[in-house]
Amino acid sequence: MIFLAINPETWTWANTWVVTGLGFGIVLMLLICLVFILMIFGWIMQRATAPKAPKQEPKKEEPKAADPKPVAAAAPSEPEKAAIAMAVSQAANDDLAAVAFALYLAKHSKHDIPTAMIKAQARETAWNTKSIGLNNMGF
Secondary structure, rough: OOOOOOOOOOOHHHHHHHHHHHHHHHHHHHHHHHHHHHHHHHHHHHHHOOOOOOOOOOOOOOOOOOOOOOOOOOOOHHHHHHHHHHHHHHHHHHHHHHHHHHHHHHHOOOOOOOOOOOOOOOOOOOOOOOOOOOOOOOO
């Protein structure tokens, strides 16, 4: 601590430059240590996340299979035909119901009930205008 004490009788410019150099030197050494630590962490992370090469096993030759013969499409069975017919008629009924509901609403002047939706409206305030004055404070 005596080194850092400033005594006017013994303090010279040489002491000032020594203290300045020590300060810059300590900062420089800390930065160099930080760079080395980050480089070491980067090296560790690179090794940890590097894709591992898969183990290569000797290839076994598999016998080639003959080309498969095309299979004719099988006709649907009676239950399948009934299920298809029911699905088609249900789709037609849904379409007719939608059209009937639309005609009912149009004929009786009934409209959708407005929802409780939040509507954002622009309002000039001091927070969203470029000119800030008492007239733009929103009062």
